[in-house]
Amino acid sequence: MGKLHHVIIGASAAGLAAVEAIRRVDKDCPITVVSKEPLPLYSRVGLTHFISREVGYDGMRMRDEGYFDRMKVRGVMGVAALAVDPVAHRVRLSDGESLDYDNLLVASGSHAVMPPIPGTDLQGIYPCITNIDAKQIDAAIPGTKEAVVIGAGLIGIQVVDAFARRGLKTTVIEQMPHVMPAMADAVSAAIAEEALRKAGVTVRCGVRATELLSKDGYVTGVKVESGEVCPCQLLVMAAGVAPNLDFLSGTGVSMNRGLVVDAYQRTSLDGIYAAGDVAETVDMFSGERVVNAIWPEALNQGRIAGLNMAGVATPYEGSMAMNVTSVLQTPVVSLGAWNSQPGDRYEIREVRDDRRRIYRKLAFDGEQLVGAMLVGGFEDAGILHNMIRTRTTFTVKPDHLAPTTVRWGTVLRAIHKAGRV
DSSP: OOOOOEEEEOOSHHHHHHHHHHHHHOSSSOEEEEESSOSOOBOGGGHHHHHTTSSOGGGGBSSOTTHHHHTTEEEEETOOEEEEETTTTEEEETTSOEEEOSEEEEOOOEEEOOOSOTTTTSBTEEOOSSHHHHHHHHHHGGGOSEEEEEOOSHHHHHHHHHHHHTTOEEEEEESSSSSSTTTOOHHHHHHHHHHHHHTTOEEEESOOEEEEEEETTEEEEEEETTSOEEEOSEEEEOSOEEEOOGGGTTSOOOBSSSEEOOTTSBOSSTTEEEOGGGEEEEBTTTOOEEOOOOHHHHHHHHHHHHHHHTTOOOOOOOBOOEEEEEETTEEEEEEESOOOOTTOSOEEEEEEETTTTEEEEEEEETTEEEEEEEESOOTTHHHHHHHHHHSSSOOOOHHHHSSSOOOHHHHHHHHHHHHHO
């Protein structure tokens, strides 16, 4: 029997993590990576750092030019997957080729969702999902005095940060009550909004964009429901993303908000796995099914999928929220079950210093740390993430963790003391 042929659709975090996991198990099996984006292999995390001029174009690269050769991978770049035949185990590509597979990983990522506003096809309007988007936005900045960003989630707020650094007069519009609604609570968001306003950014939360204004085919402003017009020559749409799954239509694969996968990243179809923005997994705390479209989980899921494709049965421990950003040099970090609601069983410990823009909220289930919200001071984010993710590894009392930044020495002393009792 010959070696299994693994086909991976998508060459970002999840897809490349799967390649590396497979190669740790099998050095020679055939792997084909299909990506509708051309080379180079780049990190989406780096897009706004390029726009802000913190890194150059090459600073967005995730892997070097020799990566596929070193990994013994056939890269089919700039070619889209058009259809999958799950019975014949075959993928049809936009260049006319058909690929037979033994295992197929869908790691095709997501695309920007355009809000239902007339005029989204005007010149001067961009999403911020690909490196091409980032280059186009960067090229548009010199001819821009005023910019608007619709959507203040993680991508939107990073674009706002980049625009402020580049000296653009910027307005951000968010229909939810505060910025970063999926990764920050009201207290954290208020600190971030203050930093934005202090830097000259206009923040409009709790309002919807209703109309895009234009002249000669170019965007000139955004009207919100109050009638206020926010003028702009550059508009970035960051109103959300949706998974790239068109090529799976007609396959009968189980799909809700994303492809439903089991603990081994397997979909409902034989030999087809999914990871990253396209995969609907289980939240490790609530048990609810979620699409957690963040970079760390894409890496985790891609690794787990790759190991299972290579025959090493490895369950995924579940999805965990983890978001890290900086709003004009004010760090904001949220981990795990940070967003507890009234009636939840979690105990909350908070420390707040508005003058220094520091906020620290930890959530505990008994004495087990399950979530953290950090603004300003985040030096122990890695330690807290480890504690939350591993769940049973540490037995540190809430009193040791809540008041101030925790050090490994504190953790080890507490564990040592607990072991002597």
